[in-house]
Every structure is written in structure tokens, then in C-alpha cells.
Amino acid sequence: MGSPYSSNPKKSRGRLFFEEESAFRSAFQRDRDRIIHSSAFRRLKHKTQVFIEHEGDYFRTRLTHSIEVAQVARTIAGVLGLNSALTETVALAHDLGHPPFGHTGEDALNDLMAPFGGFDHNAQALRIVTMLERHYADFDGLNLTWETLEGIAKHNGPVTGELPYALAEYNDQHDLELTSHASAEAQVAALADDIAYNSHDLHDGLRAKLFSLEELSKMPILENCFREVDRKYPALDEERRAHETLRRFFGAMVEDVIAQSQHNLKDLSPKSAQEIRWAGRAMIRFSNKIWSDLKVIREFLFHRVYRAPSVVEKRREVTTAVHALFPHYMAHPDQLPTPWCGPDAAEEGETALARLVTDYISGMTDRYALQQYDLIFKERS
Secondary structure: OOOOOOOOHHHOOOEOOOOOOOOOOOHHHHHHHHHHOOHHHHHHHHOEOOOOHHHOOOOOEHHHHHHHHHHHHHHHHHHHOOOHHHHHHHHHHOOOOOOOOHHHHHHHHHHHOHHHOOOOHHHHHHHHHHHHOOOOOOOOOOOOEHHHHHHHHHOOOOOOOOOOHHHHHHHHHOOOOOOOOOOHHHHHHHHHHHHHHHHHHHHHHHHOOOOOHHHHOOOOOHHHHHHHHHHHOOOOOHHHHHHHHHHHHHHHHHHHHHHHHHHHHHHHOOOOHHHHHOOOOOOOOOOHHHHHHHHHHHHHHHHHHHOOHHHHHHHHHHOHHHHHHHHHHHHOHHHOOOOOOOOOHHHHOHHHHHHHHHHHHHOOOHHHHHHHHHHHHHOOO
């Protein structure tokens, strides 16, 4: 039995295009299944999380990260009495809009698209599920419920100010109430994302030898985890010691979010999912103490992993492909695949063409972007 503030699929605000609902799956379960079976979701297996996809099979990709986020989100949603299917759906979909080569690829596309409205991966995820997935006879996109689309658009909080074009275009025809908070389920998905990458990026960084266990043992939260592991397993080898420590760190974050969120929900005492949206503040949160400690860890990750010289150099190398492919397709739109664009693409104007080119490039996997770069540019040399 769900809580009174959980999202009820039987009371969903529905889909943009009417469909008869399934007799054996809820509306949110159907949304989840459509995400899992989408081509954009499959492509995440060859998209960068932190380390470029071909650097090693061990490192996490956008796909494995999304699966891990969904697992954390399900756990938290279950304890809080929320709808697990909606929570999982938003978690699985949250990174669909990422281009090749991770945040470096996103920065490159945003720079290239600056004259045409910029690029935002959250807005692009919405564009994918509402337009770019083209499989169904009756509509473009996946025709997901309002609750799922709302969660994709604003799981990180209200969206205010000038909207990314991909978000503004859809919101004009289907109001997602962008200035309010999202459902509790979507908020859980956002925190699950934080939990997953805080832990797993440390794990991958250790594997890549970007820092040592000794350095981690001096970090807040982690030092207590190390102390507990060393007391219980004094002769443990380094690999197992790292795993045991990081899983305790992972658990500490999950437990903190659950405890703080239970406190927030008890304080608000919402009687409906809509009251969560109207609360004026996020209900699903870390405690102030843990959040302060996590800022130290995130700063460490920023400098020692995301901006590590070896990582930056590799990303700089591969994002050359993005910087080269964008102007090439702008100059030669006839070379875009037919499903994306034809020989007459430029007739709709430069902005429309730039957005089509961006749709195509952002949908590429790491390996496909490099293949296209080699095919177009290295054959010329």
C-alpha cells in the first residue's frame, strides 16, 4: 500500500495522445518498459560516464550507471511508500539526452549550439522521448505519461528563467508545470543519481589509479567506513577493503536520504502527490551534515577524477570529433541520414538545421562518433 503522497497511476494526468491502457501493467510500468526498449536507452551502453567507453570494459558507462541509479531509487521509494515503477522510470530515463563523451561532449555541443539556443542534456532527454524515438504508428516519441515527462524535465528541481528550446517547445503543447517541484518519485531519482555517482566514480577512479586508498581514508564519511572495515577485517586485501568501504559509504548515503526524507515528509504531512509539488522545497534530501561532507568528496572527485590530466587529455582528444562533425553536417546536410534529414534540410533555416544536426550528433555513441570522424576526415588526409 502506497503512501497518500505517492503517485497513483490510476490518477495519472494521462498521455498527450490517448491510448487504451494495459490490462496487466500500470501506466507507469508501461512507461518504464518503453524506456527500456527504446533505441536511445540501448545506445547508453557505448556512451561515456567518466572514462571514455573504449578505455576499458570495467569502467561504468551511461547504461550501467542508469541501471545502478534505478536500483538505488527503487530501494528508497520502497521505504518511503512511493510508486516504485514511476521512480524507476525517471531513473532509467534521466541520462537519455547525454551526447557522446560525457560532459565534455555536452560542453562542446553547447558551445557549438550557442547561436542556436545551446544544448542541455536534460532537455534533450525530453526531446528524445517526445519526438526523436520514431517507432509507433500513431505518434512520434514514446507518448509517456505526464508524470514521467515531468520527472524527466525537472527531477533536479524547478526549471525557471529562459528555457532550453527542447524543453520550451514541448512545454508549449503539454504544460509540465516547470516552476514547481516534481513528484517525490522524481526527487528520489535525482538523489539516487547523486548517490550512485558519488560512490561509483570513486570506485572507477581507484581502478584507474587516479588516487590511493590512503587518500580516501582521510575523507569525511569514508574515514568512518574505513575504520569499521579495518576493525572487522584487519587482514583484508586492498581490493576487498576498497569494496567493503565503498559499499558502507553507499549505504550511509542511502540511509541518510531515507531518514532525512522521512523527517521532511512527517513535517509537511502531505495528503497527496500534488502537495509535494506545492511544498516550495524538495522533500527528498540529504541531511545538512552529510550534504556538507559530500561537498568535500565532490570537490575531490572534480579535481582528481573529472579534471585529472589523463582524463581531460583523453576527452579533449575524442571531442575533436564533435567539433569537426558539427560544422561538416551544417555545410553538408545532404550527408545526414534520411531519417534525420534530407537534401532539403537547409531550406528550413540555419537554426532548424543546427538543431537537427545536434539531434543526430548527440544521439551518437562514443565509438560511432569516432567512426564517422575517421570516415569523413581521415580519408581526406
